[in-house]
Amino acid sequence: MIYLDNSATTQPHKEVLETFVKASEQYYGNPASLHKIGNDAENLLESARKQITQILNMDHAVFTSGGTESNNLAILGTAAAYAHRGRHIISSNIEHASVLKPLEELEKRGFEITRLTVNKSGHINLDELKNALRNDTILVTLMHINNEIGVINPIADIKKLLKGTRTFLHTDAVQSVGKVPLDKEDMPDLLSFSAHKLHGLKGSGILAFNDVQPAAILYGGGQEFGYRSGTVPVPHAAAAAKALRIAQPNPQFMDWNKSLREFFSSFDDIMVISPENAAPHILSIAMKGVKGEILVSGLQDESIIVSTSSACSSKNKRTSHVIEALDIPPAYRDGVIRISFGAFTDQQDISDFQQAFKKVHRIIKGV
The missing domain is CATH 3.90.1150.10 (Aspartate Aminotransferase, domain 1)
Known part of the structure; x- marks a missing residue:
């Protein structure tokens, strides 16, 4: 075939599978446990996190179950945390369902969503985005690369457009990380990606972010610094970091x-x-x-x-x-x-x- x-x-790299198996065998402890086996797992987890944030040039990274959860956490979490600033969000009409559906849910909660149109080639109009911005706009969420037709959004230009505002920029980068990298100087405030799109494993996603603090959308033991409760699958985190390290355009x-x-x-x-x-x-x-x-x-x-x-x-x-x-x-x-x-x-x-x-x-x- x-x-x-x-x-x-994507088919996982052999090296990613080897990392996952080794971590599963040798670092099986719960990273939240206080004993040595738990500490060893925590050290591996934090090593993977550091590698990912350094490669992406982002300050923080939260491990999730995939791109869908990362997008949900970015959108629903930011909306919940910053609703006191405003309840207006801008997106486009060709986003992935894991962006469109959370936005529909926010509309039910009283948020106003502006969906930018695209031209016949799938590009947004930056002037339309500029005109849509308001004092109560708290988030712009636009994918870097469209998963169906490959059209690329000018994230650097969008970032410049938002400079001086209090509007955060979230980018679904599931189709671009490891393939069409963003300029490290123009990273969005929040970035989602999924390891299985770059020859990693399914069930492993990351939400990376800088000067923003999304509210949790999953509640429990307060793992992942309170952003995402649940026992963190350390082997998945290590394998995701490995996949990102070896990914090359x-x-x-x-x-x-x-x-x-x-x-x-x-x-x-x-x-x-x-x-x-x-x-x-x-x-x-x-x-x-x-x-x-x-x-x-x-x-x-x-x-x-x-x-x-x-x-x-x-x-x-x-x-x-x-x-x-x-x-x-x-x-x-x-x-x-x-x-x-x-x-x-x-x-x-x-x-x-x-x-x-x-x-x-x-x-x-x-x-």
């Missing part, structure tokens, strides 16, 4: 993305959805008059694994909210598939994909 669905999840992604764009341009019924300046590891296309599931199934028959959209919504029969937000001709909206590269992708995979796609395309067209 050739796996080209790395935006859904791959310059070949850009070459493969370009070659596939040129490849798809030879088909008169294929539309490239991802904009030219999108993240190099994500490429979304659409076939006219065909459901994306047909393409996914046909490619799987040729041992190629891709997806229709976000893994979190691919089993939902509705058109993706991201695709609905773009100016895509109706004939193409149901035919979207996403190709995404990872650390184990190579040139042969790209060549094999092209050959398989041509075969599947001929079969679908009946020629």
Whole structure:
């Protein structure tokens, strides 16, 4: 099988698995315990935390169960902690569900949410963001890289726009950490990521932050400095730090993305959805008059694994909210598939994909 669905999840690095197993065997103590075994586990936990904060250039890091919990803690926690300043939040209409759903919940609690629109390529308008800012805006939450089409938000420019205000910036960086890094001088106030998107393990996320103190959304024993109660899984933390340490942007992604764009341009019924300046590891296309599931199934028959959209919504029969937000001709909206590269992708995979796609395309067209 050739796996080209790395935006859904990634195959763990061998070194990450080795770290997890070693930590599970040798550092199995509860880091909150006072005895030596607990202290050893705590030391490993804090070593992992320090590595992560140093790599990200952030002051604090809280270990969570994944990107979804990290986004929820950032949004719900910041809203609860700073509601006395205001109850207005700005986001966009193409965020991940783990951002959209907490915002919907906050609306039920009396917060006002402004959702920025995007143009036909998926970009927000900075002037629209500027005009949406108010004295009672406490949070802007915008993803760095969109998980479905790869469009990149200008986080550094957004950060500059918020300078001098009391508005915090949260960035869902699940699709960018380890692939398209942010400039260390322009990190947001809160940043979410998930280890399994960069060849780490599922069930392991991080919320990193600087001069902000979100309120807890889980209550219990007060672990993680009170931000996130529950016994911290030290092996997951160590493995997440390992995955982050060995993650490296791959310059070949850009070459493969370009070659596939040129490849798809030879088909008169294929539309490239991802904009030219999108993240190099994500490429979304659409076939006219065909459901994306047909393409996914046909490619799987040729041992190629891709997806229709976000893994979190691919089993939902509705058109993706991201695709609905773009100016895509109706004939193409149901035919979207996403190709995404990872650390184990190579040139042969790209060549094999092209050959398989041509075969599947001929079969679908009946020629």
